[in-house]
Amino acid sequence: EVQLVESGGGLVKPGGSLRLSCAASGFTFSNYSMNWVRRAPGKGLEWVSSISGRSGYLYYADSVRGRFTISRDNAKNSLYLQMNSLRAEDTAVYYCARAQTVGANVLGYWGQGTLVTVSS
Amino acid sequence: DIQMTQSPSSLSASVGDRVTITCRASQDISNYLAWFQQKPGKAPKSLIYAASSLQSGVPSKFSGSGSGTDFTLTISSLQPEDFATYYCQQYNSYPRTFGQGTKVEIK
Numbered sequence: 001e002v003q004l005v006e007s008g009g010g011l012v013k014p015g016g017s018l019r020l021s022c023a024a025s026g027f028t029f030s031n032y033s034m035n036w037v038r039r040a041p042g043k044g045l046e047w048v049s050s051i052s053g054r055s056g057y058l059y060y061a062d063s064v065r066g067r068f069t070i071s072r073d074n075a076k077n078s079l080y081l082q083m084n085s086l087r088a089e090d091t092a093v094y095y096c097a098r099a100q101t102v103g104a105n106v107l108g109y110w111g112q113g114t115l116v117t118v119s120s
Numbered sequence: 121d122i123q124m125t126q127s128p129s130s131l132s133a134s135v136g137d138r139v140t141i142t143c144r145a146s147q148d149i150s151n152y153l154a155w156f157q158q159k160p161g162k163a164p165k166s167l168i169y170a171a172s173s174l175q176s177g178v179p180s181k182f183s184g185s186g187s188g189t190d191f192t193l194t195i196s197s198l199q200p201e202d203f204a205t206y207y208c209q210q211y212n213s214y215p216r217t218f219g220q221g222t223k224v225e226i227k
Contacts, residue, residue, distance in 0.1 A: 005184055044220050107164075107209070
């Protein structure tokens with residue numbers, strides 16, 4: 001069974017940093033692209049970032065490029081999102097999501113999410 | 121960036137109704153279109169990929185169609201557990217983009 005468990009969310013001041021983690025199990029982690037998606041309060045889903053299985057390809061939304069860094073450790077079956085220079089508009093529930101198949105990065109499986117609140 | 125526009129933004133329907141949600145892409149995305157369901161306080165759930173392929177375990181009352189720029193999600197007979205917000209997303213190119221969501225409410 002595919003399981004994705006996010007952690008690392010919390011309350012942080014504007015300009016601060018936070019590192020989110022996603023622990024994966026139930027599949028061969030290195031075979032799949034992974035993603036971060038967020039949902040801000042009262043808003044819709046927003047794709048944040050994607051990383052290919054061997055970390056060769058990284059993609060970011062314009063809203064986070066230069067501030068957020070996606071990474072993974074295939075030996076630890078873990079996905080990360082380093083978030084720097086946080087802003088109030090980064091407040092959201094952040095979801096880790098796995099690609100549905102090895103070949104195409106369509107979102108297939110989701111974690112339960114971790115809440116990030118950016119406030120002074 | 122590819123813009124995804126869903127309509128309607130919300131709808132009220134009764135149990136047993138047939139419901140259709142549309143999603144339009146600002147440029148041709150072939151069939152690289154997925155649909156997701158999200159209930160309050162819960163993680164999104166993947167329903168459909170490749171415009172019309174049902175995710176494993178998703179009931180057949182959900183169906184998707186379309187290609188190019190125009191797509192639809194249909195729920196054949198709405199049940200209480202289907203009241204939720206539905207999103208389309210294109211995965212033809214980066215940045216991935218979602219529609220703004222369609223909230224399906226009880227009439």
